Amino acid sequence: MAPPAEESPPVGPAVASPEALDEPTIVSRAQDGDAKAFEWLVSAHQGGVYRLCYRMLNDRSAAEDVVQETFISIWRGLPHLASPQTFVPWLYRSATNKCLDALRSRKRHPSDPMALEDLEDAPPVHGGDVMAGGAAGDPARECEIQAQMRALAVLLRAVPPGPRACWLxxxxxxxxxxxxxxxxxxxxxxxxxxxxxxxxxxxxxxASWR
Structure with a gap:
């Protein structure tokens, strides 16, 4: 996802090999108007931000919209970020706040069933203190774990937004x-x-899965 063209400042030196740079340096370049540096940050973090938004909103389209809005607001706010080292928490704070705003404005009953296609396409949920064990090449065990993850994803929807965000x-x-x-x-x-x-x-x- 590229930053909005109409708001893009002059592009500085390109990030030719971002893997050779640490992230704070890339953030600094993005703050100076380097659109390629910002694109690298989007590529590096959009998957994680989407997983958070999807698990908060339980709606693929809404999650995609919030991810888009988050990175647009991040691009606009980058020049005002005091420290490049705080970029990731700042990014997730923006996404979390937008999710909470969306949930406050939504009039959906929390016990509404999740669509089957959403469950099938949803990013995985892993809760170390809730689930344990591994498939280790065992098809039956792998199938059981997938069923557990689906059950956890549905159950997570009933957790209030504040605790859900912190848990995620x-x-x-x-x-x-x-x-x-x-x-x-x-x-x-x-x-x-x-x-x-x-x-x-x-x-x-x-408890019934233990």
Whole structure:
């Protein structure tokens, strides 16, 4: 996804070999108006942002829209980012806030069933404290794990948005509690409480799979 053409500042030096640069350097180049550097950042992070948005919104089209809106707002705000090292938490904070805004404006009952095609195409959910075990080449076990993941995905929809966001950021995206606190703009103790609440709910719901 390229930044909006009408708002693109003059392009600086291209990032010929981004793998040879650290991410803060690429962020700095994007802040200076290097569109290719920004495209590299989009490519590197859009998959993770989409997974978060999809699991928050349970709607592919809505998730895609939020991802698009997030990167547009990030492009516009890049010149004002104080430190390139804070780019990833800032990106996820923007996406999380947009998801929460979308959920607040939505009038969908939380127990509405997820469409089968959405379940089939959804990115995987992995919760280390909820699910355990591996397929290890066993087709029967692999099928069972897939069924467990689908059950977890459906159950996750019933977790309130705040705890759901914190759980996803911790268990799926592996942010620290401190980073999640900055992303969610709440205290670290609140983050821990929300994650504990989500874990209890999911563990109880998945008890029959143990």
């Amino acid at each position: 950021l911790r268990e799926v995206h592996e942010f620290s509690y401190c980073e999640i606190a900055r992303i969610a703009q709440v205290s670290e103790s609140t983050v821990r409480g929300r994650i504990a609440r989500a874990k209890r709910f999911l563990a109880e719901g998945m």
